[in-house]
Amino acid sequence: MPMLEYTCKQCGKTFFKRRRGHQFKYCSSGCYNESRQNHKCLEAVKLCQSGLSQAEAALKAGTTKAAFHCWLHSQGDGYIAKIFEDRICQHCGTSLAGMPGISNRKYCSKYCCDKAQSAKKRKPSSVRPSRELTKITCMHCGKTVEKTNNGNAYKYCSCNCYNESKRQYHKYFEAVELCRSGLNKEEAAKKVGVKPHTFRSWLRKRGDEANSKIFEDRKCQHCGKSLAGMLYSSSRKYCSHDCFIKAQAAKLCYTCLHCGTDFSPKHRLSQYQRQHQEPKFCSRSCYYESRKNEKCLEAVKLYQSGMAQIEAAKQAGFKTHILYQWLSRNPENKITTVSQRLAVAKTPIEWTQVLRQNAPEGDASPVHLVCQPLNGRATGDYFGSFVLDALKQDPRNGETYAFCSLTHEVISTVLWHNGALCCFKLPKSRGEYIWPHPNFGLQVEIQRNEFEYLLTLPKEFCKK
Numbered sequence: 115m116p117m118l119e120y121t122c123k124q125c126g127k128t129f130f131k132r133r134r135g136h137q138f139k140y141c142s143s144g145c146y147n148e149s150r151q152n153h154k155c156l157e158a159v160k161l162c163q164s165g166l167s168q169a170e171a172a173l174k175a176g177t178t179k180a181a182f183h184c185w186l187h188s189q190g191d192g193y194i195a196k197i198f199e200d201r202i203c204q205h206c207g208t209s210l211a212g213m214p215g216i217s218n219r220k221y222c223s224k225y226c227c228d229k230a231q232s233a234k235k236r237k238p239s240s241v242r243p244s245r246e247l248t249k250i251t252c253m254h255c256g257k258t259v260e261k262t263n264n265g266n267a268y269k270y271c272s273c274n275c276y277n278e279s280k281r282q283y284h285k286y287f288e289a290v291e292l293c294r295s296g297l298n299k300e301e302a303a304k305k306v307g308v309k310p311h312t313f314r315s316w317l318r319k320r321g322d323e324a325n326s327k328i329f330e331d332r333k334c335q336h337c338g339k340s341l342a343g344m345l346y347s348s349s350r351k352y353c354s355h356d357c358f359i360k361a362q363a364a365k366l367c368y369t370c371l372h373c374g375t376d377f378s379p380k381h382r383l384s385q386y387q388r389q390h391q392e393p394k395f396c397s398r399s400c401y402y403e404s405r406k407n408e409k410c411l412e413a414v415k416l417y418q419s420g421m422a423q424i425e426a427a428k429q430a431g432f433k434t435h436i437l438y439q440w441l442s443r444n445p446e447n448k449i450t451t452v453s454q455r456l457a458v459a460k461t462p463i464e465w466t467q468v469l470r471q472n473a474p475e476g477d478a479s480p481v482h483l484v485c486q487p488l489n490g491r492a493t494g495d496y497f498g499s500f501v502l503d504a505l506k507q508d509p510r511n512g513e514t515y516a517f518c519s520l521t522h523e524v525i526s527t528v529l530w531h532n533g534a535l536c537c538f539k540l541p542k543s544r545g546e547y548i549w550p551h552p553n554f555g556l557q558v559e560i561q562r563n564e565f566e567y568l569l570t571l572p573k574e575f576c577k578k
Contacts, residue, residue, distance in 0.1 A: 122142075252272075254278055289302040289308060335352060335357075370400055481559070515528045525540040547568075
C-alpha cells in the first residue's frame with residue numbers, strides 16, 4: 115500500500131500514513147486529545163467572559179476545573195488579562211481589571227459581596243390587604259359570630275359544629291332501630307350506609323346505659339328467650355351455641371346423593387359455598403361409596419364390551435378384588451358379558467342379534483358359520499365337498515364358509531379366490547372360540563365385521 119503525506123491540524127507536523135479509506139487529521143492520539151481539550155477550553159473562556167467563574171464555566175463546557183486552569187496558564191498572563199479585561203463588579207459596577215484573581219472574581223470588595231448576598235436572602239415585603247369582619251349565623255348551633263372576610267363563605271362557627279353536622283344523626287337512629295329488630299351493629303351500619311366503626315364510636319359516646327336500653331328488647335332468633343344481661347348483647351342473635359346450630363341446620367338442609375337422607379353441614383359454610391359449592395353427601399363414607407359405584411359401573415361397561423375383568427378394573431382406576439366385593443354387595447348390577455349372552459341365547463336369531471348389537475361397524479359381506487363341529491385337520495377339498503353335499507351350496511360363489519373343530523380351538527375358513535379354493539387355519543393360542551350351538555341348524559349367516567369381532571371374544575362358561 116502506498117504511503118500518503120498528511121499535515122497535523124494541532125501541531126502542524128507532516129506525517130505519513132497508509133491509506134485505509136479515510137483521511138487522517140492528527141499525527142497521534144495526544145494531538146487529537148489536545149485539540150478536543152482546546153475546543154472545550156475556548157467554550158469555557160466565552161462563558162467566563164459572560165460573568166461565570168472558572169469552575170462554573172469548566173463544568174458547563176464539559177471539562178474539569180484543573181484542566182481549564184492549566185490551559186489558561188499555558189496561554190500566558192497576557193491572554194488571561196485580555197479575557198477578563200471587561201469584567202465588572204456585579205454589585206456596584208466598577209471594573210475588575212488589574213485586580214488579583216480576576217478570573218474567579220465577581221465583586222470588587224468584601225463589602226459589595228456581603229451586600230449582594232444579603233440582598234439575595236432578603237424576601238420582598240408583601241403588603242397585606244385590609245380585612246373586614248363580617249357577621250355569620252352557624253347552620254348547626256345557630257349562634258352569630260364574627261369572621262374575617264378573606265373570600266371564604268363561612269357556614270359554621272367552628273370545626274366541631276362542622277363535624278357534628280356531617281355525622282348524619284338520622285342514619286344512626288335508623289341503624290339503632292335495625293339493631294332492635296335483630297341485626298348486629300355491623301349489619302345495621304352497612305344497611306343504612308354508615309361505616310361500622312363510626313356507628314360503634316357514636317354508641318360508645320352515648321354510654322353503657324343508652325346501649326343497654328337500645329338492646330334490652332332483643333330476643334333469641336331461635337327459641338325467643340330474652341338476651342338482656344348477656345354478654346355482647348348488641349351483636350348477639352342467639353342465647354346459646356345449641357340454638358345457633360339448630361338455626362343453621364334449619365336454614366341449610368340438603369339431601370345426600372348416595373343414601374338419600376336429609377342432613378345439615380356440621381361446619382359453618384361461607385357465602386360462596388352456599389351459592390356455588392353446596393354439600394352433596396352427608397359423610398365421607400357416602401362420598402367414597404358413590405365414587406366406588408361410579409368406577410365400578412365404568413368397569414362393568416368395559417367388561418361387557420369384551421375386556422377382561424383385571425384390565426377393566428385397572429382402566430377404571432381401582433383393584434380387581436374391590437370390583438368382586440362390589441358385585442357381591444350389589445347383585446342387581448350383575449355383569450352379563452357378550453360371551454355370556456351368546457352362551458345363553460336359545461335361537462339363532464337371538465344369537466345373531468346379540469352379536470350385531472356389540473360388533474363394530476365394518477365390512478358387511480356374508481360369512482356362513484357351520485354349526486356342526488368338524489375335524490380341524492381336514493383339508494380344503496373336504497370342506498368344499500361338505501358345502502356342496504350338506505349345505506347344498508356352490509363353494510365357488512365367492513362367499514366365505516367357516517368351520518370349527520371339535521375342541522373349539524381351531525377355525526377353518528374356505529373361500530374361492532382366483533380360480534382356486536383357498537383354506538385358512540385360525541388356531542386359538544389360549545382358550546376356546548365361541549361358536550353357535552349345533553341345535554341352531556346347519557349354518558348361521560353373519561357379516562364379516564361380526565365374524566372378526568367373534569374371533570376376539572373369550573369364551574366363558576355359564577349355566578343356561
